[in-house]
Structures are given as structure tokens and as C-alpha cells.
Amino acid sequence: MIKLVPRGERSRAMAYMSPVFAGMLTLLTGGIFFATLGLDPLHALSVFLIAPVSDIYGIAELCVKAAPIMLCAVGLAVAFKAQVWNIGAEGQLLMGGLVGSAVALQFGEAEGFWILPTVLISGMIGGGLWGLLAAWLKTRFNANEILTTIMFNYIALYLLLYFVHGALKDPDGYGFPESALFSDAATLPILIEDTRIHIGILFALFASVSIWVLMQRSFIGFQIKVLGADANAAKLAGFKHKHLVWIAMVISAALAGLAGASEVTGPIGQLIPSISPGYGYAAIIVAFLGRLHPIGILFASILMALIYMGGELAQIELNLPLAVTALFQGMLLFYLLACDVLINFRIKLKTAATNAAMGN
């Protein structure tokens, strides 16, 4: 019989090791899973995790996919630290993409260095306001943010579909639900030639550093951490609860909005019905896996991007459904949560011998 014994104190070592354990257990289970499907597990795992990044092109794509996940996840880390359960990064990303696209299309073929920043900032505002709506409903009407942000994800998706089938559809597009291609002035410049690496990746890195400074070196960050650790203590210290909820929400939502705007102006180049394969949901896993810390999130985003690419390659080479990606994502989060028990508890094997030794 296994028994959980409270450690009395959080184990820092286990907090860092738990994601590693979770990754290994996911690999192991994935191997067993592939084997039961009649595949050679080692070959399947290498198709899934090594083949996608075996050339320069693959590594470039890895960065392209990791960037939006990372942008969403560093933002979510702030919200989660404040115990604000923003599950709406996906919807905020979609709104960022939608608003960014609407603005980009207004400029037509106009030239100017200010066009791209305007588009990106509009996207941030679009995503930020979408998140702020949930924050307002929480602080003003006490509406549970988990449920409202999830609902806003669905509403954002249908809003995007409404516009891509309507007002933003390319008039010369033969009726396809796609916008016109954005002009060069509204497209993110490529960072490394012959790859799709665009400057959106720098946004993700810059956002990480800024969030780190905010959380570690600013009074706002301190207040957010206190609020998350002990809401009563924050209240006694006189911190303004509403403001902190708003700040945490708007930071995470604006970064998700920037991710959406960067996707449409970057790798996609136009507004299409599906601008995100669930990056906003993957970012939740990444935030937890990265221990709500920018550096952890950097590694976790790369791993998550790899799982996305592995899923695509497994579809082509192993004939597996694309859903294998979500399967691995879910498994990873399960194992992480299970391994996290080791942070606060020690596992003791309760046998007849120990019972006797304890005098029972």
C-alpha cells in the first residue's frame, strides 16, 4: 500500500524535477501506445520527436510554432500567479488575429514603417479588451472567469468565422472564406533568409524578459504574487484586488492578442478560418510545465511546438490521426500533475514490516 506523507515544506528540487519525470513518463507511455498500434515504438518516437527537427528547415519551423505558444504562456503565467484562471488565451489570440487582420486590410497597398506596428498594437488591444471583458465580469459581477473565458473562446471563433465569411472576405477570392493577402508593409519581416523565422520570435523573447522583470523586480509583480499566495494577506496589506485582477488579465490577454496578430501577419499572411491549432489551450499546459517561470516556459514551448510538428509528421509517415498531438498534450499534463504530488508529499511504501516497526 502506498501512503502519502506530507513533507511539511515544498520541495524545490521536486518542483524542477517533476516536469522532467512527466516528460519521461509521457515518452514511455507514448512508446507503449505506439507498440499497441503495431508500430515499432522507437521508430515511431523518433518520427514524432527527432525527425521533425533533423534539418535547418525543421528547426526554423520549431521556432515559428513555439513563438505564439510562448507569448500566450508567459502571459498566462502572470494570470495564474494571481490565481486568475484565464482559460481564454485561445479566444484572445483569435481576437488579436481578427482585429489585426481588419486593420491590416484597411491599409490596402499603402506603404509606411508605421503600418506594421499599428496592426500589431491593434491586435494586442483586440485580445486585451477581450480578456478585460472577462476581468470586468469577474470583478463587477462576480462571474467565474474559467467559465466566461471558455465561452468567449467559442464566441471569438464564431466572430472570426462571421467576418472571414463576410466583411473581410477577399472580393477577388472566388468566394473562398479567406481575406486578401496582406501587403508587405503589413507583414512581419523575415529574420533569417530562406526560412519562415520572422521577428515575431523576438516578440516572444522580449515578452519573456519583460514578464520576468515585472514579476521579480516590480511592486506590481510583488502584489500579484502575494494576491496569488494569500488573498487575505493581499487585502490586509491594502492591495487593490480589482486592479490586480485587471492587470493580470490584460497582460495575459494582450500577449495572446499579439500572438494572434503575429500569426496572421507572419507565417499565415492573411486571415483564414483556422489561424490557431489550439495554441491558446496548449499554452495552459506550457505555463504549468514551465512552472510559471519565463525560462521554464521557453523550454516547455519548444517541447510543445515539437509535439505539434511530430503530430503532423506522424500523420504523413505513420498514417496516424492528427489528434495524436492533443493526446500527447493531455498525457503530459496528467503526468505533470501526478508528479507534482512529490513537491508536497513523500511517498512511503506501507508494508507489514514498517507497520510492525512503527509499533502498529
Add this chain to the structure above:
Amino acid sequence: MDIDLITNILYAMVRTGTPLLIVALGEMVCEKSGVLNLGQEGMMLMGAVIGFIATLTTGSLLLGFILAILSGVIMSMLFAGIALGLNANQVATGLALTIFGTGLSAFIGADFVGQPIDGLNPYAIPLLSEIPLIGKMLFAQDLIVYLSFGLFAVIYWFFKSSRAGLTVKAVGENPHAANVIGLPVMRTRYLAVAFGGAMAGLAGGYLSLAYTPLWTENMTAGRGWIALALVVFATWRAERIILGAYLFGLASILNLVAQGLGYPVSPNILAMMPYAATVMVLVMLSSNVVKSKMHTPMWLGKPFHPGG
């Protein structure tokens, strides 16, 4: 609007509200015991896909529904093992269950998308179903709808007058006190979670075997989440859940209503309605902080570690 149209709208309202009713009742029992399982969507999808495949390959609807329920239970035990057994954060574990269930169901069901089956047919009760307006709504439905009426009645009675219902409530309000007076806290919670899983599995099976009847990826379309909201704004009371579920059934078939009235509205705008309605009702009914605190099971979402 003629009477036939209203009769049909009422009929479709109950039919569409039924999966919401079943999931929400299950989740209510789970939350009454103090456990918040956000994995409804994942459990429903697993019920939908497993039930569908079982019926498609064997031709038996009964087997389909049984396996749908069973897969809901298995999924819920995965949640219980981590959230209750290992004391993990219930919010995160529930989310993981939804993500995992969405992926696993899409994976298993990839080869079965769009395949036709003979779904569960309505069974009209003679005479009663002839009553104008409400006859079709109440007495010309399929067996699962009738079952959902029964489940509602049983759960209503369970919390109103049964001893076991009292135990569940005690465990959700204060597990430490319940533990001291010798109530089996953990066993009650496991059973409540399993019941929630069974109901979610049944609701998923209803979607793929009776309502549509088809399997497509992600076919629950957020119903699990709407049901979670439903439990909150029904303030954990069965009689309000049944009303809310049918109200949302109505919001989901607004396209039918709009067509009937001759208003052309974009299908994408209409598709938003159930979600927008959820937010609106949630806002209206949560705004009284004191009242909503009073109704929430005290220990909801907080882990309980016996002896810890």
C-alpha cells in the same frame, strides 16, 4: 407562428436540452461532494465515440449506451486518481481530462467520422403524445429523454430526503467534520465523481447515438462547459438545472425559430447564442456575492487529505 411550429420548437427544446440536463445533474452530484471536475467535455466525447463505435460494429444500441457510460466512468476515475488520490489541483486536472479526452476521442474515432448508423428512434406514448402543445414535448421523445426525466426525479429526491444525499452534502460542506463523525469522505467523493462520469458518458452517447446520430471530432461543441455553468447558476439545485437545460436547448435551436419566423440571420451569429446566453445568465445570477457564496458547497475544489 402557428401551433404546429410551437409544438415542434418545444419538442426540439427538450431534445436539445437533454444532454445538458444529464451532464449537469451528474456534475451537480460531483460538486455537492466538494469535487470540481472540469473534465466534462472530455468525458462526454469519450462516451460519444466509444458508444458510437460499439453500436456501429455490433448493431446494438443498448451495448453502445452501456459502453458510453462505462467510458465516462473510466475517464472520471483517471481524474479521481490524480485529483483525489494524489491531491492535485482540481482545476488543472479537470482541464487535463478535457484536453486528453478531446485528443483520445478524435484519435480513436478518426476512421468513423461521418459513418451512418440507425440511431435511437423516438417512442411516442399513445394518447398522451396527442395532447396539444406539450404532448409531443413530453411524450413523443426517445427513451433516453424519458430516462433523463427519471434521473432528475431521483436526484431531486436524493438530496431532498435521503440519508446518502445528506452524507454527500456533508462531505462537500466540511470534509474534516464529516471525517470526524465517521463518514467515509474519500469513498463518497470517488463515488460522486464516478457518477458524474457515468452521466457525462451517457450524455455523450446520447449525442452520437440519438441526437445526431453521427460521430464527428469535438461534436460536444462546449456542452460540457455550458453544463458546468448551468450548475453554478442553478445554485446546485436540480429543479433549476432542468429549467436551465431546456432554456439552453431553446437558445441552441434559435436557428429553427428564426427560420420559422422568416428572419435571415447569419448561422455563425446564431451559433454564438448558447455561449453568449451562458455568459449573460452567469453574470446576472452571480452578481449577488453573498447569495452565491451561500449556495456554493463550502469545500468545492479544495483538496482533502485524510490525516494530513
